[in-house]
Amino acid sequence: MPVDWTASDTRLLISLDRSAGGLRAQLERALRESIRSGRLRPGERLPPSRQVAAHLNISRGLVTDCYAQLCAEGYLTSRPGSPTRVAAAAGTAPAPPGAPPVEKSPLTIDFRPSVPDLSRFPRRDWSWALAQACRTAPSPALDYGQPQGDPFLRETLAGYLRRVRGAATDPANLIICGGFTQGLGLVLGALAQTGIDHIAVEEPGPTYRGIITARAGARAVPVPVDEEGLDVAALAATGVRAVVLTPAHQSPTGVVFTARRRHALLEWARTRNGLIIEDDYDAEFRYDRSPIGTMQGLAPDRVILLGTVSKSLAPALRLGWALAPAHLVAAITAQKRFDDRATPLLDQLALAMLISSGRFDRHLRAMRRLYSIRRHHLVTALGKHAPAVRVTGLAAGLHAVARLPDQLHETPVVAAARARGIGLHPMSSYRLDSHHGKQPQLVLGYGHLPETTIKQGITAIADLIGGT
Numbered sequence: 001m002p003v004d005w006t007a008s009d010t011r012l013l014i015s016l017d018r019s020a021g022g023l024r025a026q027l028e029r030a031l032r033e034s035i036r037s038g039r040l041r042p043g044e045r046l047p048p049s050r051q052v053a054a055h056l057n058i059s060r061g062l063v064t065d066c067y068a069q070l071c072a073e074g075y076l077t078s079r080p081g082s083p084t085r086v087a088a089a090a091g092t093a094p095a096p097p098g099a100p101p102v103e104k105s106p107l108t109i110d111f112r113p114s115v116p117d118l119s120r121f122p123r124r125d126w127s128w129a130l131a132q133a134c135r136t137a138p139s140p141a142l143d144y145g146q147p148q149g150d151p152f153l154r155e156t157l158a159g160y161l162r163r164v165r166g167a168a169t170d171p172a173n174l175i176i177c178g179g180f181t182q183g184l185g186l187v188l189g190a191l192a193q194t195g196i197d198h199i200a201v202e203e204p205g206p207t208y209r210g211i212i213t214a215r216a217g218a219r220a221v222p223v224p225v226d227e228e229g230l231d232v233a234a235l236a237a238t239g240v241r242a243v244v245l246t247p248a249h250q251s252p253t254g255v256v257f258t259a260r261r262r263h264a265l266l267e268w269a270r271t272r273n274g275l276i277i278e279d280d281y282d283a284e285f286r287y288d289r290s291p292i293g294t295m296q297g298l299a300p301d302r303v304i305l306l307g308t309v310s311k312s313l314a315p316a317l318r319l320g321w322a323l324a325p326a327h328l329v330a331a332i333t334a335q336k337r338f339d340d341r342a343t344p345l346l347d348q349l350a351l352a353m354l355i356s357s358g359r360f361d362r363h364l365r366a367m368r369r370l371y372s373i374r375r376h377h378l379v380t381a382l383g384k385h386a387p388a389v390r391v392t393g394l395a396a397g398l399h400a401v402a403r404l405p406d407q408l409h410e411t412p413v414v415a416a417a418r419a420r421g422i423g424l425h426p427m428s429s430y431r432l433d434s435h436h437g438k439q440p441q442l443v444l445g446y447g448h449l450p451e452t453t454i455k456q457g458i459t460a461i462a463d464l465i466g467g468t
Contacts, residue, residue: 012047016056023058027066035075035090046076046084109457110423113252113399113445114282114311120367121314125359126350133349141349145342148333149176149321153352157321160355161307165283166293168300169323175332176343178318180279181212183306184244186339187277187322188216190331191242196275200235200243204430206251209244222432225250229257232264241274248283248292252430252443254393254401262295269302275325280307282397284364287372291396301325309351311398311447312364319343319351375400377451378444381458388466398447401427404440405466413440417461424461 014030016023034040047055049063056063067084070076078084141150148154153176158169177183188199196218201209203222210220223235223243230245243265247257257265269276278295286292296305300323308320324332336342354360378400382389390403404413410426417424427441442465446454 012052012055014056016058024062024066027056027058027063028069031066031070032073032075035086040086042086042088042090044086046086048083106421107418107423108421109449109453109460111425111442111444111446111449111457112423113425113443114397115445115448116311116314116398117367117370117448118314120370122354122359122363125354125363126313129350129353129357129359130346132353133346137346137349141345145345145348147175147337147342148329149174149343150345150348150352153348156352156355160360161294161305161323165280165291165305165307166297167305167323168297170326173300173324173326173329175322175324175329175336176348177320177322177336178340178343179310179315179320180306180308181208182318182339183308183320183322184209184212184277184279185216186332186335187304187306187324187328188213188218189335190328191275192217193331196242198238198240198242199277200238200240201432202230202245202250203432204252204427205244205246207430207432210432220432225253225255227255228261229255230261230265232261232268235265236268236272241272242277243274244277244279246279246281247295249281249286249394249396251279251281251397252399252401252427254397254399256292256394257295262298266295266299266302269299274302276303278303278305280305282311283307284312285368285371285398286394286396287368287375288395296323304328312360312367317347317351319347371398371447374446374449374451374454377454378446378458381455385458385462386465386467392441399443399445402442402444402465404442406439408440408466410440410442413442413461413464416464420460422457422461 012034014027016026020026031040040046046067049060049067052063053060067076067078071078071084074087075090076084077087151171154171154174157174158171161167161169175186177186191199198221199213199218200221200223201213202225204225213220221238221240223238224231229247229250230243235243245257247262249256265276268274276295276299280294283291294303294305296303302325304325305323306320307323309317310320322332372395375395379391382391382402388405391400392403393401404410410428414424414426425443425445427443430443449457
């Protein structure tokens with residue numbers, strides 16, 4: 001969509017050399033080049049001739065003549081009573097040298113995992129919360145802010161995590177950050193200063209954890225996950241002193257970390273002087289029973305809890321938190337200070353308003369009902385159209401794992417589905433060693449897909465995944 005410059009003092013970045021003479025020719029040449037290069041795009045509105053003349057200190061008639069000439073050449077268009085604009089057929093911006101061509105996605109339905117229904121973002125409640133924040137924030141609060149986060153949000157969030165997640169929270173131990181990615185990077189940076197430069201990660205698990213770990217100057221060490229969650233015995237054999245895991249709802253397998261394994265992991269942390277980085281992934285969305293409480297509540301001196309509103313509200317908000325042992329708070333806060341100084345204050349206050357008013361809980365209740373229905377439709381569609389597929393993992397989160405018949409292979413299934421306009425996502429893409437998988441599985445996201453779309457998508461690829 002072209003930019004429509006409507007400000008009363010819109011200017012063009014154009015310089016004229018008065019010593020060279022020919023001011024109109026210079027202006028025409030500058031505007032042609034701006035259009036050819038793409039600096040002025042088709043459909044964009046040019047400033048009125050009066051403003052251009054005042055800005056360049058030239059006569060308005062000179063600008064009017066220049067506009068008329070470029071209209072005659074096809075660079076500009078103008079109608080009585082309407083602004084002068086760059087013609088639709090005028091030059092387009094060239095792609096940067098070496099840039100790959102931009103291709104539109106051929107997908108009509110994409111079972112992309114971990115995507116909430118962004119159309120259900122509570123716009124009215126968020127607008128209310130932002131308005132409250134703007135209205136009530138004192139002027140000093142609009143300064144750079146505290147790197148650790150606004151005290152009101154930390155106090156509010158501490159109460160919420162105690163009440164809903166069973167965490168052992170103290171506002172002094174919370175650091176507000178820009179989502180999970182930044183939070184993990186801050187924690188790993190702080191740990192690197194203590195000499196911890198090997199970090200265990202779940203295998204399979206989100207591969208971006210390996211990237212974040214590498215950027216923090218550490219090495220990711222994969223540890224296998226089975227039906228009980230992370231293999232603690234395999235973890236102990238690695239010799240590492242820190243591990244990142246998703247105990248409430250493992251990503252992507254969907255299993256829950258069993259009580260036996262939890263106790264074994266806490267014992268590992270005590271004997272090894274280790275740290276557990278708990279990603280509270282998808283914890284808000286469990287449909288068969290109440291969510292499992294955090295591990296941080298069992299051992300706050302050994303567990304760093306990372307959370308975010310990316311799934312509960314929207315990724316675009318870039319709001320998250322790290323609940324850390326007291327002895328690590330200063331080091332993590334220092335990382336935050338030099339990373340981006342502080343998370344935007346008004347957004348922090350708006351989130352605090354949303355939680356304290358009860359609107360956040362109300363939104364989560366509605367989304368739990370919606371996602372539970374969509375998961376049911378996915379399982380039902382697979383059972384009807386692809387009975388050879390077995391759905392595994394908890395009734396929770398925004399995705400399900402579909403185990404395919406053993407004779408199938410993920411790569412050709414994904415490619416064939418894509419040819420039909422259906423996006424599927426293989427379990428192998430979640431492994432640091434993509435060839436290590438023992439069985440063909442798909443990770444099917446349903447949170448962002450309406451029920452009818454889920455049925456259409458499964459019907460379209462049923463014969464590829466084990467349908468009759």
